[in-house]
Structure formats: C-alpha cells, structure tokens
Amino acid sequence: MKKLPLLLCSIFPLFTHAQQALKLWYKQPAGNIWTAALPVGNGRIAAMVFGNPEEELLQLNESTVWTGGPNRNENPEGLAALPQIRQLIFEGKQKEAQELAAQKIQTKTSNGQMYQPVGTLHLAFAGHDKHDNYYRELDIEKAVATTSYSVNGVKYTREVFASVPAQTIIVRLTASKPGALDFAAYLTTPQKNATVKATGKDLIVNGITGSHEGVEGKVKFNGVARVIATGGKVLTSDTAVTVQHANSALVFISMATNYVSYQDLSADAARRTATYLNAAVKQPYDALLKAHITSYQRYFNRVKIDLGTSDAAKEPTDVRLLNFSKAYDPQFVSLYFQFGRYLLISCSQPGGQPATLQGLWNGEMSPPWDSKYTININTEMNYWPAEKDNLPEMHEPLVQMVKELSVTGQGTARTLYGARGWVAHHNTDLWRITGPVDRIFYGIWSMGGAWLAQHLWDRYLYNGDRRYLADVYPAIRGAALFFVDDLVEDPKRKYLVINPGTSPENAPSTRPGVSFDAGCTMDNQIVFDALSAAISAAEILGKDAALVDTFKATRDRLPPMQVGQYGQLQEWIDDLDNPKDNHRHISHLYGLYPSAQISPDRTPELAKAANTTLEQRGDVSTGWSMGWKVNWWARLQDGAHALKLITNQLSPVGQHGGGTYTNLFDAHAPFQIDGNFGCTSGITEMLMQSHDGVIYVLPALPPQWKTGSIKGLRARGGFVIEELTWQDGSITTLVIRSTLGGNCRIRSSVPLKGATPRAKATGVNSNPFYQVAPIAAPIIHNKALSPQKRVAPETYDVPTEKGKTYRFSAM
Known part of the structure; x- marks a missing residue:
C-alpha cells in the first residue's frame, strides 16, 4: 500500500471502514453556530462542544x-361547557x-414551563486563532468528542x-510540548437569578x-467546573481560573438541582454536585475514560x-451531507442510523427524564415550543427506536413519565370531562401537566395520554415480562x-366518537382555522389501540373481566376507517x-405506523388508500414529518420511496422543507431531535418488521442497498436478529435467538432453509x-x-425454545 505523506496523515487520519464509519468529523470548528457543535450527554447532563481553537465553548x-x-x-x-x-x-x-x-376548556394558567440551559464553560487560548492541521470529530462508537490542531508546531x-x-x-486538554498549555477558564450563564464565581x-x-x-x-441549580x-x-x-505553562489539564463539570420528582423539590443541589465531583476527581483519567466507554458500549x-x-x-461529514443526494454513500445512512442510537443513549438514561423536543440539548432561555414534551407525535417519535x-x-424514563401522567391526568379527566381514568392533551412538561395548552387550534386534543400508553403495552410485547406488565x-x-x-x-x-376531537394541527380546507370535529380518524385509531391494549393486558393478568367486556363493547x-372520493384514507x-393539501401532519396514518391497523397484507384497500394519501401530501416537509414518512413507506413495503425520504432528510436545511444541520441534528426547522429518532426507526422498519403477526425480514429493501448486514435488532415476542445478511437484494443468512420461546413466524421474499423443522405458515400466529x-x-x-393483487411472500412457522438460536439461509 502506498504511504500517505506524514503531514496528510496528521490532518486526516487514514480512512478505514472500522475507524471512520462511526465518526462525525470536520475540517473546521463550529464557530458560533450551535447546530454545528457536537453533542455529548449522559442522560442527565449534557454539553454542546464547539471545538473553537481560540475559545472553546x-x-x-x-x-x-x-x-x-x-x-x-x-x-x-x-365540564359545564362540554355538553x-x-x-x-x-x-x-x-x-x-x-x-x-x-374560553371554557383551554387553560387560563400555565401553557407549560420551559426547559433551559445552565450556562456555558469558556476555555480561552490566547494566540490560537492562528492554527493549522485542524480536525474535529465525534466518535459515536466511544461517545467522545475530540478537537486537535497545531499552533507554532505544537499539537x-x-x-x-x-x-x-x-x-x-x-x-x-493536552499539548505535544511540555509546558505549552496556557488557557483561562470561566463560566457564564443566561439565567437572571444566578451568580457565578471562582474559588480555588x-x-x-x-x-x-x-x-x-x-x-x-x-x-x-448548582454547577461546578474544577480545573486540575x-x-x-x-x-x-x-x-476565572487560569492555567499557565502546564503539560496537560483536566476539567470536571458537575451539575445538579433540588428536583426529586414533579411534586418534590427537597434535594440539596450543591451537595449533589459536590458528591458527583469529589468522587470523579479521585479517579485517574484513563480509568474514567475506560469506565465511560464500557458503560456506553454496553x-x-x-x-x-x-x-x-x-x-x-x-x-x-458536512461535505457528505451536502453531496448525499448526488453521491452513492450508503455508509452515511449507517452513520445516521447509529447517530440516532447514540443520541438516545446520551439523552435518555434509566432514572432520568425523557428526551424533550430537543433531547437533552438546548441553548436558549426561551427555546422553540419551550423544549417541552409535545405528545401529539414528537415525544412518541423520540422513543420509536428504543425497543427494536x-x-x-x-425507554424507562418515558415509561416513568407516563406512569406519573396517569396520576396527574386523573384530575384533568374529572375536571374537564367528568370521566374516570386519566387523560393528557398534546403537551406536557417536567411538572406533568395534562390540561390543554397553547393554541385552541390544536390544544384541545385528548389523545396524548392514550398514545403514550401504547408505549407501555408495546414494551411488554418485546420483553414479555408479566411483572412489568402488572406495574404499568x-x-x-x-x-x-x-x-x-x-x-x-x-x-x-x-x-361512539370523541367530541370534541381534532386531527392534530390540521383542518379541512372547507373551514380553515377550525380544527374541531367529532370522530376524527386518528382519534378513532388511538381509542381502538388503547382499548385493545387494555383488553389484552387485563386478560394476560387475569384482571377486570367485567371491565374487559365493557372495553370490547365500546371498541x-x-x-x-373510510376510503374517500379521491382514493385517500379519510382524515375526518x-x-x-x-x-392538494400538503400539511406536515398526516396524523390519520397513525393506523399504518406506529399502529398495526393498516397492513398491505391484511387490509390492502386501506394500505392503498394510505399510499394515495402519502402521494397527495408529497415528500417535502419538516424534518420530523419526513422521519414519520420513512416509517410509513417502509410499512407499505416501498423501500425506494422510503430511501427517497431519507435522502430528503439527509440534505442541508431548507432544500426539501426540513433537512439536517451540519452536526446531523434534525431540522424542523428549527432543531428538533424527533426527526433523528424517526429516521433511525424508519431504517429499522425497512430491514425488519414484527408488528403484523410475523417477523418480516427485508420488507422494504431499496435497490441501492444491494448488499449489507445488520445484527442485534429486537423483534416482538423476545426474538433477537443475531445476524441478517443479504447479497444482491436477497437474504443469505438469518440467525434468530429466542429469549422467550414460542412460535417464530418468519416472512421472507425468498425461500429459506435451515436445520430447524419449519412449516408453511397458515392461520393466526x-x-x-x-x-x-x-x-x-x-x-x-x-x-x-381497488388495490393490485399481491404475491404472498414465503412465510414459515418455526417452534422455538427459550435461549436457543436458529439459523437459516436462502434455498
């Protein structure tokens, strides 16, 4: 192999598939552009790293x-006005x-509180504005952001x-020459009721x-940055703390608040901060780094x-983003998929808060939509990748929030609707509010809680844990x-209909600005799923037999659902x-995804109507909407169209309505993290689906991904795809591990063979x-x-035992 010049190697590390595939990297710093900075987080605290040589932020x-x-x-x-x-x-x-x-239902108090920043740590380096050999990366395989450059021959x-x-x-912070590290560290905060000082x-x-x-x-809140x-x-x-002529330095940043729960603010913020900090500074850097990587890579x-x-x-990365629509770059999709997983690990950890509209990263005191939990799509989308x-x-922070909302939402159900159970509308916050907020046009929508509750049920379908099911x-x-x-x-x-109801954030063109109606399609679909989940959960647990009968009669x-005059799935x-409506919300396709009510195989007329609706609405949209559309086209088993939406998403901001910032954050615009998670989910749905009574492998493989592999996806029923490889669009190897046992029904576009007894699937799984x-x-x-007749793919039933692995290949 021809050797690269030494200087070139120092600027751009030698590319290999293993090294560069899982890195975002750049030749220039972020400057003052927040959406060019790189995110790090541990589910509770986070930073955006700008990588500026002269002043790191x-x-x-x-x-x-x-x-x-x-x-x-x-x-x-x-309640009095409801009739x-x-x-x-x-x-x-x-x-x-x-x-x-x-006047009578919309809140007259809080429309929800705002998620806000703590502040910014500045590291100022005199004379570093004149530098060369600049390189900046985020290694998402190790969850480490690195910046390097040279000044006067010192790296x-x-x-x-x-x-x-x-x-x-x-x-x-390190320098290649002893005694060459000089910088000043100081904190700033946009918080008005805060003080900043340096001591020791x-x-x-x-x-x-x-x-x-x-x-x-x-x-x-309390935050401490300690410089060693x-x-x-x-x-x-x-x-400020100033370092002069050092060989290297460490800065430990610890932050905490008095928050215990949505109804308890009794903790000691400073003590929490000190506890974390004092434990961390006692450990060697190499041990800290190793423990971090081990924890993350788990x-x-x-x-x-x-x-x-x-x-x-x-x-x-920024060049790849600019060129993606014109270049063959399938690895960029792999990177984007894994970046979504990186973000979820980094912003949602057990015991913490769920990912907000911006995940864990927000630089504004008055962020877009308050950086709350928008639960008429966005919060749910954040967690679509979690199980599969x-x-x-x-997923645990979201599960905990839903359990808390099921408590606060009981008061809202009684006060506004005179109803038992619980309800949440289209938005909530740290304090678990459940009343209608924001504009009347979309605020009075009582499906948010029921949609979130589907996450609790779906999680059970993956883990099969009856103790968990009893808890939720x-x-x-x-x-x-x-x-x-x-x-x-x-x-x-x-x-039986929801009244008042809406189809989120949209209205018929015959009555612009008036969203209220009764029996909207999405409302009906969510109610159907809520009742179905409760029926199944109760029967599994042996509870509430009489209530189950009521649920069934109500359902x-x-x-x-209806197919309208234009061949579309009716929204109302x-x-x-x-x-000609091209609204970003196509909420009535909830029945196609994330629900399983619409299927090309079981309900072809409705699938055809959903396809027609998507074509009528068009591809150009906001970032999160494009993420949802990837999942819809995957569920319709149209891999080429799903990839077209991924291509639109992986375009610079504004080219196709939404797009992606240079740090690969999703653009509504502005930044919302949901599109990242939506696309990660959609890529998974293109490669494996398990919602429709069967594990369908490669259901929506686009022609551009002719050869590839994926390992580790989870399917419902406790199945894990240990290995799935394909060549020229056809499966070559499929390995499935069963963690719960039971029948494994597999669907494939090509016939499969294996040592395990199998039979052509018939009837209900x-x-x-x-x-x-x-x-x-x-x-x-x-x-x-009428839809075109479909050729039924090969479908097999394979009896499995808990803990065993089953291997298949193409015939």
Whole structure:
C-alpha cells in the first residue's frame, strides 16, 4: 500500500471502514453556530462542544433545569361547557364550538414551563486563532468528542465526554510540548437569578430558575467546573481560573438541582454536585475514560449495521451531507442510523427524564415550543427506536413519565370531562401537566395520554415480562377507562366518537382555522389501540373481566376507517380531504405506523388508500414529518420511496422543507431531535418488521442497498436478529435467538432453509405476542380504486425454545 505523506496523515487520519464509519468529523470548528457543535450527554447532563481553537465553548444543560414549579393547569369551567360544545359540533357549528372551548376548556394558567440551559464553560487560548492541521470529530462508537490542531508546531488536543459512571462531563486538554498549555477558564450563564464565581480551582454557578406564566420558579441549580493541571501554575481571580505553562489539564463539570420528582423539590443541589465531583476527581483519567466507554458500549455495541461503502465516506461529514443526494454513500445512512442510537443513549438514561423536543440539548432561555414534551407525535417519535433497536433501558424514563401522567391526568379527566381514568392533551412538561395548552387550534386534543400508553403495552410485547406488565397495567387500564366515559354517540351515524376531537394541527380546507370535529380518524385509531391494549393486558393478568367486556363493547362501536372520493384514507369522518393539501401532519396514518391497523397484507384497500394519501401530501416537509414518512413507506413495503425520504432528510436545511444541520441534528426547522429518532426507526422498519403477526425480514429493501448486514435488532415476542445478511437484494443468512420461546413466524421474499423443522405458515400466529386485533371492515366509497393483487411472500412457522438460536439461509 502506498504511504500517505506524514503531514496528510496528521490532518486526516487514514480512512478505514472500522475507524471512520462511526465518526462525525470536520475540517473546521463550529464557530458560533450551535447546530454545528457536537453533542455529548449522559442522560442527565449534557454539553454542546464547539471545538473553537481560540475559545472553546461547552454549552451546558441539566435535565431538570426548568422554569416554574409544581402546578396544575385545568380550566375549572370546562365540564359545564362540554355538553354545549358537543352539541354545536354535532350541529355542524364547529367554529362556534371551538370559540366556546377557547374560553371554557383551554387553560387560563400555565401553557407549560420551559426547559433551559445552565450556562456555558469558556476555555480561552490566547494566540490560537492562528492554527493549522485542524480536525474535529465525534466518535459515536466511544461517545467522545475530540478537537486537535497545531499552533507554532505544537499539537493541542481536547477530549470531551459525559460519563454515566462518574456523573460528570470530563474535558482533557493536552499539548505535544511540555509546558505549552496556557488557557483561562470561566463560566457564564443566561439565567437572571444566578451568580457565578471562582474559588480555588473551581468555577461555580448557583441559581434558581425563573417564573413563567404565573408559575413561580423553584428549581435551584448548582454547577461546578474544577480545573486540575499537570505541571505549570493555576491562578484564580474572582471569575476565572487560569492555567499557565502546564503539560496537560483536566476539567470536571458537575451539575445538579433540588428536583426529586414533579411534586418534590427537597434535594440539596450543591451537595449533589459536590458528591458527583469529589468522587470523579479521585479517579485517574484513563480509568474514567475506560469506565465511560464500557458503560456506553454496553448499549451501543448491541447493534451493528453495514449497508456498504464508497469513496464518498472518506469526506468530512458536512461535505457528505451536502453531496448525499448526488453521491452513492450508503455508509452515511449507517452513520445516521447509529447517530440516532447514540443520541438516545446520551439523552435518555434509566432514572432520568425523557428526551424533550430537543433531547437533552438546548441553548436558549426561551427555546422553540419551550423544549417541552409535545405528545401529539414528537415525544412518541423520540422513543420509536428504543425497543427494536435494542435500547430498551433508554425507554424507562418515558415509561416513568407516563406512569406519573396517569396520576396527574386523573384530575384533568374529572375536571374537564367528568370521566374516570386519566387523560393528557398534546403537551406536557417536567411538572406533568395534562390540561390543554397553547393554541385552541390544536390544544384541545385528548389523545396524548392514550398514545403514550401504547408505549407501555408495546414494551411488554418485546420483553414479555408479566411483572412489568402488572406495574404499568393501571396506566394502560386508566387510559382506556377514560374513553368508556368520554365517548359519545354520534346522533347521525350512531358510532361512539370523541367530541370534541381534532386531527392534530390540521383542518379541512372547507373551514380553515377550525380544527374541531367529532370522530376524527386518528382519534378513532388511538381509542381502538388503547382499548385493545387494555383488553389484552387485563386478560394476560387475569384482571377486570367485567371491565374487559365493557372495553370490547365500546371498541365494537367505534367508527371504521373510510376510503374517500379521491382514493385517500379519510382524515375526518366526513369526506373533506383536499388532494392538494400538503400539511406536515398526516396524523390519520397513525393506523399504518406506529399502529398495526393498516397492513398491505391484511387490509390492502386501506394500505392503498394510505399510499394515495402519502402521494397527495408529497415528500417535502419538516424534518420530523419526513422521519414519520420513512416509517410509513417502509410499512407499505416501498423501500425506494422510503430511501427517497431519507435522502430528503439527509440534505442541508431548507432544500426539501426540513433537512439536517451540519452536526446531523434534525431540522424542523428549527432543531428538533424527533426527526433523528424517526429516521433511525424508519431504517429499522425497512430491514425488519414484527408488528403484523410475523417477523418480516427485508420488507422494504431499496435497490441501492444491494448488499449489507445488520445484527442485534429486537423483534416482538423476545426474538433477537443475531445476524441478517443479504447479497444482491436477497437474504443469505438469518440467525434468530429466542429469549422467550414460542412460535417464530418468519416472512421472507425468498425461500429459506435451515436445520430447524419449519412449516408453511397458515392461520393466526399461535404466539401470543403476535396477535393482531381485527379492525372493522372499512367503508370504501365508489371512486376508490381497488388495490393490485399481491404475491404472498414465503412465510414459515418455526417452534422455538427459550435461549436457543436458529439459523437459516436462502434455498
């Protein structure tokens, strides 16, 4: 092999598939562009690392630094006005109903509190504005951000990581020449009720978050950055710690608050910070780094993916992003997939808070949409990869939040609807509010809690843990019980419907700005899933037999889905869709994904209608919407179209409506992390699906991914895809491990052979984790086109035993 010049090797590390495939890297610093900085996090604390030679910036977050304090936000006038609002909607007076609800149901207090930054650590290096050999990377295989460059022949290197074991962010600074490391460290904070000082080797910020919308700020926070130098001197002023002529230095960043729970702020923030910090500084750097990598890779290394490579993979990440639509760069998709897993590990850890609209990273005091939990799609999308992409532990913060909402939501159900059970609307925050917030146009939507409860049920379908199911059953039961009391009979059609309801953030073109209606398709689909999950959970646990009968009777009276005059899946109970509507929310396709109500194999007419709807809405959209569309096209088994949406997503911001920033953060725009997780989920759905009573391998493989492999995906029923390889678009090897036992039904586009006895699958899958609730026959209007007949893929039943592995290959 021809040797590269030494200088070139120092600037750009020699590319190999193993080394560069899992790195974001750049030839230039982030400057002052937040969406060019690189994210590190341990699920509780986080930093955005800018990599500026002359002044490194680490913008800092702690997951419980929110405005306000414990509060409730229901409007007590809601229940009395509800009958009149419902009557107006049934009379076709949706605008009047919406106006009345704005006065009587919409919150008159908090619309939700804001997630805010702690501050920024500055590391100033005099004279480093003149540098060369610059290189910056985020190694997502090790969760370490590194910056290196040279000044006057001296190489300077910075390493940054956020450690779970040490509960601190650790910065290591080195120089290739002894005594050449000189810098000044200081903290700044945008928090108005905070002070910053330097004492000894510590930079300290203390504060309390502000009030917002009449809710008094009560979160006390504390942060300490401790500077420890090897060699040289450490000098301290009132506000800065200065290092002179050192060989190397470590900076330990610890942060904490007084937050214990959504109703308890009794912790000592400073003591928490000190406990983490004092334990961390006693350990050698190499031990800290090793423990961090080991902890992180415990999760990250579970899944490996290879979609092929090309010379394009040798380019910096921002160049690859710019060229992706024009270059063959399948490895960039693999990187983006794994970056989504990196982000979920980094922003959602057991015992912590769930990922917000921006994950764990937010640099603004008044962030977009307050960086809350938007639960009419965005929070759910954050967790789509958790189970199937082998990060179930990362799901735990969301599970805990849903359990807490099932408590606070009981008051909202009683106050606004006079109903049992619990309800949450389209948004919540650290304080677990459940009343309607923000604009009336989309605020009064009572499906948020029920959608979140599906995560509790779906998690059980993957883990099969009855003790877990018993723990979350009250939340699943309560979400369904709410609908038993809240559904009302449509006087025209006699169905049970949600009234008032909406199709999130959209409205028919015949009544612009008026979203209120009864029996909206997405509402019906979510109610169906909530009742079905509660029925199944209760029967598994042997509970609530009489209530199960009530749930079943209620479910039988829900409106069926409808295919409208343009061949589309109707968004509303009346055929009001406009084929020229290109709204970013296509919420009525919830039934296709994440639900399993629509299937090309079981409900071909509805799948055809969903396809038509997607074509009518078009591909151009916001980032999170494109992420959802990847999953929809994958569920429709159209890999080429799914890849087209990935290509749109992996484009610079604005080219296709949303896109991706240079640090690979998703753009709504502005930044929202949900699109990252949505695309990671969609890539998985292209390669493996397990929702439709069967494990379907390579259901939506695009032609561009002719050869590849993936290892470690999880399927429902406790199955793990230990190995899946393909060549020229056909499976070559499939290895499945069974953790629970039971029938394994496998679907493949090519016939499979193996040593294990297998039979052509017939009838309903006997595995209890693969039961699919039958839906009502859809109503199909005259102008709808019939779907084309499909060739049934090969499907096999394989009996499995717990703990055993089963290998197959193409015939």
